[in-house]
Amino acid sequence: MAELVIANQAVTGVRMAEDALENAVREHAGLVYRIAYSVLRDHHEAEDATQETFIRVLRYRKKLDGIRDLRSWVARIAWRVATERRTRRSEVAFEASGDAVAQLRSSFIGAEEILLGTEMLSILERLIAGLPPKLRDPLTLSTVEEMSPADVATILGINEAAVRSRLFRARHVLKLKLSALLEGRHES
Amino acid sequence: MNPKEQKIDRWLDAALKQYGAAHPSPGLEARVLVTVRAEMQHVPTRRKLWALAVASATAAAIIAVWLASSTSQGRNGQATLTSPPVSANHGKKPEAKTTALAGAGKGTVGLKSRRRTYLSIKHAAAQRPKFDQFPSPRTLSQEDKLLLMYVRQTPRDELASVIAQEKNVSDLYINDLEIPPLGGETPDPEIKERN
Numbered sequence: 001m002a003e004l005v006i007a008n009q010a011v012t013g014v015r016m017a018e019d020a021l022e023n024a025v026r027e028h029a030g031l032v033y034r035i036a037y038s039v040l041r042d043h044h045e046a047e048d049a050t051q052e053t054f055i056r057v058l059r060y061r062k063k064l065d066g067i068r069d070l071r072s073w074v075a076r077i078a079w080r081v082a083t084e085r086r087t088r089r090s091e092v093a094f095e096a097s098g099d100a101v102a103q104l105r106s107s108f109i110g111a112e113e114i115l116l117g118t119e120m121l122s123i124l125e126r127l128i129a130g131l132p133p134k135l136r137d138p139l140t141l142s143t144v145e146e147m148s149p150a151d152v153a154t155i156l157g158i159n160e161a162a163v164r165s166r167l168f169r170a171r172h173v174l175k176l177k178l179s180a181l182l183e184g185r186h187e188s
Numbered sequence: 189m190n191p192k193e194q195k196i197d198r199w200l201d202a203a204l205k206q207y208g209a210a211h212p213s214p215g216l217e218a219r220v221l222v223t224v225r226a227e228m229q230h231v232p233t234r235r236k237l238w239a240l241a242v243a244s245a246t247a248a249a250i251i252a253v254w255l256a257s258s259t260s261q262g263r264n265g266q267a268t269l270t271s272p273p274v275s276a277n278h279g280k281k282p283e284a285k286t287t288a289l290a291g292a293g294k295g296t297v298g299l300k301s302r303r304r305t306y307l308s309i310k311h312a313a314a315q316r317p318k319f320d321q322f323p324s325p326r327t328l329s330q331e332d333k334l335l336l337m338y339v340r341q342t343p344r345d346e347l348a349s350v351i352a353q354e355k356n357v358s359d360l361y362i363n364d365l366e367i368p369p370l371g372g373e374t375p376d377p378e379i380k381e382r383n
């Protein structure tokens with residue numbers, strides 16, 4: 001009789017964990033995808049990373065009830081999965097094409113509205129990729145819609161002030177690089 | 189901040205906003221759920237496979253240990269049986285020795301191995317040479333040989349006299365000793381009374 005009760009409890013526990021996991025997928029799949037995409041910059045890879053993230057969550061499904069901030073926890077796993085995938089991929093060196101640089105310059109000359117084409121976005125991606133990881137990681141995470149500096153701090157394991165400071169420095173470096181590009185001081 | 193810097197700043201803000209704006213293709217959640225559910229079903233199957241692998245490995249190990257122990261048991265029995273047949277087993281029953289040996293491992297050896305040991309002992313006993321005389325004749329010791337040589341070389345008369353001397357020695361009788369008191373003193377009257 002006691003064995004039956006234990007077996008029932010185990011089955012109920014497993015079902016609850018499975019329900020919690022499915023809820024986590026429904027609630028946080030979008031966030032996980034965006035984090036993965038911010039790192040990997042590829043839709044297919046971002047989706048694969050999302051699936052891998054939830055498979056990793058599945059391994060710890062019995063602990064799901066004990067996790068206080070499920071969103072941050074899942075986000076941290078997503079970040080780890082994405083960065084692991086990025087390191088597997090060879091880093092792309094900064095090489096802005098002549099057309100992209102010309103487009104960038106034209107958007108700054110006498111135009112009030114800033115136009116952002118695909119080429120120009122790729123310039124930004126490469127500029128960000130050229131940042132040191134210490135500055136690149138907070139900047140990448142902060143571009144994700146739902147991520148506040150506190151969330152970024154939780155994921156990276158640093159304090160909020162450090163996140164703000166690094167974001168400021170990252171933007172400063174990006175501005176310098178953009179200026180150099182506009183003035184034709186870059187090496188293409 | 190000059191107008192150019194302001195422009196760069198605005199451009200960067202807009203670019204970073206666009207940089208982070210990523211929208212998954214429709215049905216992402218459903219696809220992830222399918223993958224997760226499939227993985228959930230795989231996990232118990234993998235566990236079962238692991239359990240099966242562990243169980244079979246344990247069974248194999250037990251069988252190997254059992255076979256090794258039964259083989260060594262058989263060898264021990266054989267070694268006891270092939271030991272020197274007559275002189276070493278003189279006055280003792282070899283079966284008793286081997287069964288005692290077999291009995292020592294009663295706890296570990298199974299019924300089958302005991303049966304095998306018994307059969308091997310029976311087989312060895314059947315092959316052992318049979319003697320007409322009981323107890324079987326044993327070889328003479330060095331002392332026995334010397335005595336035999338002495339008896340053969342010595343004339344009969346002399347032997348008879350030696351035997352007679354030995355008889356006389358055994359017939360010797362020693363009278364009770366009487367010890368007189370020391371210094372010729374008269375014994376104490378109290379002692380006399382006691383005696």
